[in-house]
Amino acid sequence: MLAYAIRRLGQSLFVLVLMSFLVFIGVFAIGDPIELLVNPQADEVERIRATAALGLDKTFLEQYWVFLKGAASGDLGKSFVYNVPALSLILQKLPATIELAFVAMVMAIFLGIPLGLVAGLKPDSLVGRGIMAGSILGFSLPTFWVGLVLIMVFSVNLGWLPSNGRGETTLVAGIPVSFLTLDGLAHIAMPAVNLALFKLSLLIRLTRAGTREAVLQDYVKFARAKGLTQGRVIGVHVLKNILIPIVTVIGLELGSVIAFAIVTESIFAWPGTGKLLIDSINQLDRPVIVAYLLVIVTLFIVINFVVDVLYSMLDPRVRLGGAAAAH
Amino acid sequence: MSGPPLLQVDGLRMHFFTKAGVVKAVDDVSFSVGRGEILGLVGESGSGKSMTGYSIIGLVDPPGRIVEGRIVFDGTDLTRLDAAAWRGVRGSRIAMIFQDPMMTLNPVLRIDTQIVEAVQAHADVSRESALARAREALVRVGIASPDERLRAYPHQFSGGMRQRVAIAIALVNGPDLIIADEPTTALDVTIQGQILFEMQKVCRESGTALIWITHDLSVVAGLADEVCVMYAGRFVESGPVADILDRPLHPYSRGLIDSVPSRNARGRPLRQIPGMTPSLLSLGPGCPFRDRCTSATARCAESPSVTEPSPGRRLRCFHPNA
Ligand SMILES: Nc1ncnc2c1ncn2[C@@H]1O[C@H](COP(=O)(O)OP(=O)(O)OP(=O)(O)O)[C@@H](O)[C@H]1O
Ligand SMILES: [Mg+2]
Numbered sequence: 001m002l003a004y005a006i007r008r009l010g011q012s013l014f015v016l017v018l019m020s021f022l023v024f025i026g027v028f029a030i031g032d033p034i035e036l037l038v039n040p041q042a043d044e045v046e047r048i049r050a051t052a053a054l055g056l057d058k059t060f061l062e063q064y065w066v067f068l069k070g071a072a073s074g075d076l077g078k079s080f081v082y083n084v085p086a087l088s089l090i091l092q093k094l095p096a097t098i099e100l101a102f103v104a105m106v107m108a109i110f111l112g113i114p115l116g117l118v119a120g121l122k123p124d125s126l127v128g129r130g131i132m133a134g135s136i137l138g139f140s141l142p143t144f145w146v147g148l149v150l151i152m153v154f155s156v157n158l159g160w161l162p163s164n165g166r167g168e169t170t171l172v173a174g175i176p177v178s179f180l181t182l183d184g185l186a187h188i189a190m191p192a193v194n195l196a197l198f199k200l201s202l203l204i205r206l207t208r209a210g211t212r213e214a215v216l217q218d219y220v221k222f223a224r225a226k227g228l229t230q231g232r233v234i235g236v237h238v239l240k241n242i243l244i245p246i247v248t249v250i251g252l253e254l255g256s257v258i259a260f261a262i263v264t265e266s267i268f269a270w271p272g273t274g275k276l277l278i279d280s281i282n283q284l285d286r287p288v289i290v291a292y293l294l295v296i297v298t299l300f301i302v303i304n305f306v307v308d309v310l311y312s313m314l315d316p317r318v319r320l321g322g323a324a325a326a327h
Numbered sequence: 328m329s330g331p332p333l334l335q336v337d338g339l340r341m342h343f344f345t346k347a348g349v350v351k352a353v354d355d356v357s358f359s360v361g362r363g364e365i366l367g368l369v370g371e372s373g374s375g376k377s378m379t380g381y382s383i384i385g386l387v388d389p390p391g392r393i394v395e396g397r398i399v400f401d402g403t404d405l406t407r408l409d410a411a412a413w414r415g416v417r418g419s420r421i422a423m424i425f426q427d428p429m430m431t432l433n434p435v436l437r438i439d440t441q442i443v444e445a446v447q448a449h450a451d452v453s454r455e456s457a458l459a460r461a462r463e464a465l466v467r468v469g470i471a472s473p474d475e476r477l478r479a480y481p482h483q484f485s486g487g488m489r490q491r492v493a494i495a496i497a498l499v500n501g502p503d504l505i506i507a508d509e510p511t512t513a514l515d516v517t518i519q520g521q522i523l524f525e526m527q528k529v530c531r532e533s534g535t536a537l538i539w540i541t542h543d544l545s546v547v548a549g550l551a552d553e554v555c556v557m558y559a560g561r562f563v564e565s566g567p568v569a570d571i572l573d574r575p576l577h578p579y580s581r582g583l584i585d586s587v588p589s590r591n592a593r594g595r596p597l598r599q600i601p602g603m604t605p606s607l608l609s610l611g612p613g614c615p616f617r618d619r620c621t622s623a624t625a626r627c628a629e630s631p632s633v634t635e636p637s638p639g640r641r642l643r644c645f646h647p648n649a
Contacts, residue, residue, distance in 0.1 A: 218430035224386055226445040226496065227418025236444075240435045315435060316480040 005305075012301045016294060020071065023293050024064050032056075033284035037080055054080055067290070076294065077287030081280075086291035090273055094295070095175045096166060097265070097272030101257040103179055103192040108199035109250060116207020117234065123212060131204060138201030147194045147267035154190060162187050164269035191268040195261055199253050206249055210242030217241075244315050251307030255300040331402070332359040333503055333536050334383070339396035341375075341382045350607045352378040352391065354560040357633070357641075360504065360553075363534040365527070367547030367568065369583065370557035373604055376540045379557070380506040383538070384423050385413050401503065419449040422497035426509040428490035432481040438492055439477040445496050464495040469525050487518035494526060504536045511546070523550055544587050548572055556580050559605055559615035562633065566640035576636060576647040578620045614644070622646040 038050050051057045055066060070077060076087045119131040155163035167187030169176035178184030214220060215238060223237045262274030269275070273292060280288040312318045341353035353375045360366045368376050381387050383398055385405060398405040400421065408416065425431045433441060442461035443454060450457075458477070465473035468491040481489055490510055497505050507526070511519040527550055530537045539550055547554055547568060555565040556577065564577045575581040582600035602619035614620070617627040624646065631645045 218425050218427060219433040221386060222423075222425060222431040222493070222496075223433065225384055225418060225423040227414050227416075227448045228444060229414070229448070232444065232448075236436070237433050241433070244435070316437075317434065317482045 008305055012298075012305075015301065016297060017068070019297050020067070020290060020294055021064065023290050024060070024067070027284075027286045027289055028060060030281075031284055033080055033286060036284055071294075076291040079280075079285050079288050081283050081285045081288075086285075086287040087295075089288060090276065090291055090295050093271065093273045093276045095177065096270060097258055097261055097274060099177050099179065100188065100191055100195060100264070100270055100272060101254065101261055103188055104195035104261075105199065105250070105254055105257055107192060107196040108203050108253075112200045112203025113207050113246065116204040117211055117239070119204060120208040120211025121215065121234070123208070132208070135201040135204040138197045138204075141197075143194060143198065143263050144267060146197060147191075147264060150190045150194055151267070161190050163190070166271060191264050191270050194267070195257060195264045199257060202249070202253065203246065206246055207242060210245060211238060214238045214241050240314070244311065247310050247314060248307055251303050251310070255296075255303045258299060259296050333362045333364075333401060334360040334538075335397070335399040336379070336383065337397040337399065339379065339382060339398065340394045341378050341387060341391060342394050344390045344392065348608050351560050351610060352607060353382060355396075356555075356557060356560075356562045357396075358553075358555040358562070358565055360536050360538060362503070363531070363536055364553065365530065365537040365539060365551045367551035367554045368538055368540045368557065369542065369544055369547055369554055370563075371542055371583075371604055373559075373607070374557045375560040376542075376557060377508050378560075380423060380508050380538065380540055383504075384417055384421050384506060386417075386423075414448070418445060418502075419500045420502050421504045421506065422500070422502040423506040423508065424490070424493045424497050424510045427513050428486050428493055428510070429513070431493050432489055434481055436480075437477070438479055438481070442477070442492075442496055442499055445499055449500050460499055461495070464499040465492070467498060467529055468492075468495045469521070470495070487514050487522065490514060490522060491525075494522070494529075498529060498533070498535070501533065502535060504538065505530070506538045506540070508540045509542070512541070512543075519546075544572070544583055556583070559610060560607055561615055562641075562643055563616075564640070564642040564644070570640060574648075576640070576642045577616075577644045578622050578646070578648060579616045581648050582619075620646075622648075 034047065034051055034054075034056060037054075038047055042050075048057075055063060058066070067077060074087075075085065078084060079086050079089055082089060115131050115135075119128045122128040151163045154161040165187055166176075166178045166184065168181040168183040169178050170180045170184075171177075172180070178188045220233060220237055223233045228237075260274075261270075261272060262277060264270065265272045265274035266278060273295075277289065277292050279285075280292070336359065337357050339353055339356045340351070343350040343352055356375070356379055358366065358368075368379065370376050378387070378391070381391075382393055383400075383405065385408065387393060393406055396406070400416070405416070432438070439458060439461060442464065443457040446452065446457035446460050447454075452460075461477060462473040465476060470476055470488070470491055476484075476488075476492075481492075484492065490513075494510070510526075511522050514522065523546065526537070529535070539547065541547060551568045553565065554568050554571045556563040556571070556579065558579050563579050564571070564575070571580060572584060575584055579600070582598070585598040586600060600619055605615055605618065612630050613628040614623070614631060617623040620627070626645050631643050633641055633643045636642050636647065
């Protein structure tokens with residue numbers, strides 16, 4: 001297990017370095033930030049001074065080297081626009097994004113798995129068909145469109161829910177969260193539903209497919225032949241087996257929900273990292289873009305690691321580190 | 328043996344109502360099993376043996392349905408039981424084991440969980456005493472060091488060992504009847520022999536009746552008291568095992584026996600039944616075997632009724648072997 005963790009750490013560092021290099025090439029390609037940062041009326045001397053101050057006079061490789069040296073000591077550079085460390089700028093916005101992603105994921109899980117089970121157990125019933133029809137809608141409607149419709153209905157027409165911001169927040173361990181106040185809940189409801197919809201549909205389908213396959217297996221028939229209750233057959237024998245792929249997908253999707261909350265955050269003006277990224281791209285704020293992507297990649301790596309550990313706990317046939325099972 | 332049999336299956340019909348039509352998987356099958364007796368249920372693949380077993384233990388799933396017949400078990404007709412009453416029977420008084428031991432145990436649950444839940448589904452006992460029963464059941468099916476085995480997962484066992492565990496689970500509540508659906512077909516011959524031997528021993532010791540489903544007559548020869556032969560969902564003939572093997576009356580049973588390799592017929596080519604099993608979908612009235620039968624006449628287009636050619640033997644054929 002320890003050897004496995006160390007090997008994973010090594011792989012992760014390699015991924016991070018490679019990723020940062022690619023991102024560097026990318027941000028170089030989108031344009032020269034000096035044009036945007038310096039007052040158009042400024043003279044040549046001023047421009048050269050600013051370029052040097054931001055380190056933009058160096059070659060690409062020199063700049064990357066400076067970045068790597070900084071990154072090794074935890075310094076991902078300063079924002080060109082705000083002149084504060086890019087990392088702290090992101091970490092300041094990250095809780096809002098994580099909270100939104102988390103609430104959306106919890107919604108998707110606690111609705112998706114039960115609905116998928118029902119649809120899988122009774123595929124030909126009206127309820128089963130209804131659930132499937134709903135999940136097809138959830139899959140095919142574009143996120144931004146659903147977001148706008150939600151605002152139209154619940155904010156504009158009915159006036160029930162606020163359409164932007166986080167609302168009132170409370171501090172939990174020094175981090176502001178919305179979901180503990182009524183006002184915060186009202187604010188997070190629509191963006192979370194918006195973000196959850198796609199994942200919900202995905203989980204319904206995944207659970208349904210897994211259930212339909214599992215109920216045909218001999219071990220389910222054998223469990224029934226033992227005289228177990230329906231609840232135990234479904235809740236233990238079926239669920240524990242279908243949970244294996246579901247946990248994997250939930251893990252992967254948690255990362256992507258954080259990364260791709262951008263659309264939802266933009267629609268509902270949710271003050272998270274997605275909005276920060278869009279702003280940074282518009283202003284060519286290179287250090288923030290690079291830092292954002294590195295933070296997201298790190299999150300992906302951590303989540304994947306946790307999923308692998310969970311997976312090995314759920315499926316006794318999987319042993320981390322490739323050690324063979326004992327006979 | 329006196330008194331009513333433990334299990335009496337009477338005119339059982341189990342049909343699948345599919346989009347393509349009605350599949351008569353079990354069509355008028357009758358047999359009985361006495362207490363502590365072993366019945367071999369024999370027939371080719373697709374003849375409806377498994378579906379007969381599922382009907383008895385009440386595990387027929389839609390689109391399948393029992394459309395006719397009675398299954399009287401210890402005085403009650405199982406076809407009339409509701410879900411609650413079924414739970415008191417299934418796994419406790421009637422148990423079933425399946426063909427493929429790689430598939431019957433749940434891969435993600437430990438063996439102890441899978442045995443203990445079977446005990447606790449029927450008896451209000453603590454985990455400790457359930458575990459004690461589990462241990463005892465494992466020892467009975469020839470598993471040494473049961474404590475170690477109980478903590479393992481199915482994938483850590485060989486096929487033969489898994490089937491032993493499944494048998495232990497079937498035995499753990501001391502059922503009156505076990506339905507064994509080809510439990511040794513997927514195992515190699517030596518293991519098959521061991522399991523047959525142990526199963527027979529355990530059932531004799533505990534007075535458990537056994538329905539042994541198989542397509543292999545040579546298995547039945549050394550194991551069963553009675554044999555019931557099925558073909559295309561229909562009852563063909565039944566009787567004491569020695570009688571049937573020595574003097575099969577139905578041309579189909581004769582064909583089955585002749586196609587088993589035997590010691591005293593070494594060197595001679597094996598005889599095979601010509602033709603193929605008919606599709607159950609397009610099966611009309613009349614004897615379903617007549618297209619493959621050398622004794623068939625025009626009369627066989629009608630369904631023969633069941634006769635009793637000698638005491639203890641039953642047959643459905645117009646032209647029995649002499
Ligand atoms: N879900 C189903 N829908 C329609 N027909 C089915 C279904 N399940 C089984 N059957 C049919 O029922 C018939 C009897 O099947 P059964 O499994 O009882 O045969 P078997 O004698 O146990 O054969 P085997 O030796 O291969 O196990 C088969 O012809 C099969 O095609
Ligand atoms: Mg079968």
